[in-house]
Amino acid sequence: VASRIERWTPAGMCCLGTDGFGRSESREALRDFFEISAEHIVYAALYELAQREQFDRKKLPAAIKTLGIRPDAPDPSIS
DSSP states (O other), X not given: OHHHHXXXXXXXXXXXXXXXXXXXXXXXXXXXXXXOSXXXXXXXXXXXXXXXXXXXXXXXXXXHHHHTOOTTSOOTTTX
């Protein structure tokens, strides 16, 4: 639904979601797999702010490290 209304939001949207339940042993692992954990949401917000030049883009790599995000993790949309 979020991607359908994005065109009517002035600042755009970053849609998060899940598909394929049953892939993980816990909800926490599932959220991490689908990149919708608190850490991934924080990074998505920082990334969107950087796109709007409201956050220093050069700080994104440090944020990835601080948040413990694995950039080399498989893409959940095709896994």
